[in-house]
Amino acid sequence: MKQTLIRQSFLGPNSDAILDALTVSVVGTGGAGSHVLQQLSHVGVGNLLPIDPDKVEFLNLNRLVGATFRDAQKGQKKTTVSKRVANSINPDVRVRPHSKPWHEVMDVLRDADVIVGCLDTYSGRSQLEAFARRYLIPYLDVGMDVHSVGDHYVISGQVALSMPGDVCLQCMGIITPDDVAKEAYGAAGGRPQVVWPNGLLASAAVGMLIELVTPWFRSESLSLLRRYDGNRQTLEPDGWMSSNLRRECKHYTVAEVGDPHPFWISSKKKRVS
């Protein structure tokens, strides 16, 4: 066991090796994603793929872990901040940042063992989940929103694990075709985000990831969905999901995996062009 990870040896006798061999991509490295990346560096995940095309702006500084005033002045890439934070915690972590939309680095993303999605559009989250399903990659979706209810605001969110072969975000009722069509997040100003719900949801996501990959305990079924009530300050497992062990996904099948075309020929053509 690595000396730096000795306090988490209860995760399993070889948990350090398991985590070191793991490749996790965090798509969206802003509010929630920056917390996730920081924690993954702490727990000893060996390979990180932060993906985000955005640069640090002053309006990110209320929540972007590791970003400085100087980063906002310079318009630093968010993924550069991710790499800096990760390597300042653990110089051995192999961070390969990509400052591009994830659609442009899909070959990189296919190498991920787990994808953590911290995107702020329904269509983006839905597309990323579909990608993860096709390539048998567990997808952890972190979502938060602020709604106007009467004369006050309500913070809500969830962390959902979309596991190949199990129910998807649509089955869980987190993203509906209507959401994707309307693309309407809450009414508390453009893309409302604050640091503490992001941190809480990111911590839950990392906990679910650790449960998935290390042998520290085995519950009857994986935690797939935790709902956050930001006004009551509670994060709870979804009751229906926990009690319904005979779940079935109506939207994806495990037979629909891999590339649908002859990849060997198409890749040769690509090289020629």
Place this chain on the structure above:
Amino acid sequence: MKLSLKITEALIREVRKDLDRAHPYAAERVGFVIGRCTRSRSGIIIFGSRYERVPDAGYVEDHSVGAMMNQRTITAAMQIAYSEKVPIFHVHTHFGKGKPKFSGIDLRENAKFVRAFINVCPEYPHGALVLSDTDMSGLCWLPGSSKPRRIDQFTVVGSCLRKTL
């Protein structure tokens, strides 16, 4: 270039359950994992998409080997490769724990029937898998290559995520 195989826990459970059944005369059972694949930045990933059982009548009664498929079985697998344009992986198990190894007979026979799959579907990789109760090993013939390559990494995706080298 890394060569990996990914399969769901449910599918590998289905494979093991089938291979575990006693056969009227063959000493062991075999089957086929039908695959899909993709390229990634680090190499090639093969995915298990479904399992094809070999019926009881699909074996030759030959007590010198654990299991010998008859021509009808091989033709049926070739037909899947040809009509669906998919990778086909022959699979059998050695049971026990730890990393399994192909026997000399396995290696000899693999080379014969994998050649048949390559002939009808040359644009995809094909190969063979050998399981234990806890792990697996595999060989893969990539398009255009006459020699097999060892599969470098296996990932089982299910109630947990398990990667083995």
